Amino acid sequence: MNGHPEFTFTEVFVPDDDVLGGVGNGYELTKEWFTDERLMIAARTTGAAERALGLARDRSVERRQFGSPIADFQLVQGMLADCAVDIAVNRAYTHQVAWEADQPGTDRKTLHAKAAIAKLAASEAAGRVIDRCVQIFGGRGYDRSYPVERLYRELRVDRIWEGTSEIQRLIIAGELVKRGTGVLQMPTP
Ligand SMILES: Cc1cc2nc3c(=O)[nH]c(=O)nc-3n(C[C@H](O)[C@H](O)[C@H](O)COP(=O)(O)OP(=O)(O)OC[C@H]3O[C@@H](n4cnc5c(N)ncnc54)[C@H](O)[C@@H]3O)c2cc1C
Numbered sequence: 001m002n003g004h005p006e007f008t009f010t011e012v013f014v015p016d017d018d019v020l021g022g023v024g025n026g027y028e029l030t031k032e033w034f035t036d037e038r039l040m041i042a043a044r045t046t047g048a049a050e051r052a053l054g055l056a057r058d059r060s061v062e063r064r065q066f067g068s069p070i071a072d073f074q075l076v077q078g079m080l081a082d083c084a085v086d087i088a089v090n091r092a093y094t095h096q097v098a099w100e101a102d103q104p105g106t107d108r109k110t111l112h113a114k115a116a117i118a119k120l121a122a123s124e125a126a127g128r129v130i131d132r133c134v135q136i137f138g139g140r141g142y143d144r145s146y147p148v149e150r151l152y153r154e155l156r157v158d159r160i161w162e163g164t165s166e167i168q169r170l171i172i173a174g175e176l177v178k179r180g181t182g183v184l185q186m187p188t189p
Contacts, residue, residue, distance in 0.1 A: 038119035042094040045126035045158050052151050053083045056133035079132040086125035113175035113183045120168035123158040
């Protein structure tokens, strides 16, 4: 089956005041919600990634091995830097698309694909960030009494719900094929 399933109810009365989005426009309403929710996931995963990086940064400064804080080891520094890059670029892109969503006259179809880009990029980036942060914590990263362990489990679902990463790729590719590279344009204030 392609697309979303439709359910039809018979012998159900809905008062006019309780109709959301207009009769026959349910799918459009759903797409609006997807755009909002995918942006919220992008924001939430970026925030969670920042929390994890803060914890890993503090841990790397405090934890000593071989006579030095592990933050002195360049392989650990590389993980910290890659986390910072993942967070910074996704925060900027999420802000950009959220701003566009608030502008009157924004093309909703392109916006739908941009929200898919934000959700895909931020949730995948947060997955990379939390994986590195668990690594920086070493064995404690696997221990339930440390918050990075919980963040590792909780961030995993963000690559699945509200459309999996694979479905986001289909949305982005569909927009590119149908309407070209407009999805990459970024209007500025
Ligand atoms: C904790 C939790 C809460 C949830 N809350 C809600 C909710 O409130 N409301 C709601 O509606 N749903 C909710 N969901 C459902 C969620 O949106 C789905 O789990 C998600 O969309 C994936 O669908 P699925 O589980 O049926 O996986 P499947 O569709 O069986 O997918 C399995 C795998 O196949 C891949 N796949 C499937 N189709 C394609 C394709 N065409 N091309 C390429 N790859 C494909 C998927 O990407 C995935 O990797 C929730 C899920 C979880 C885990």
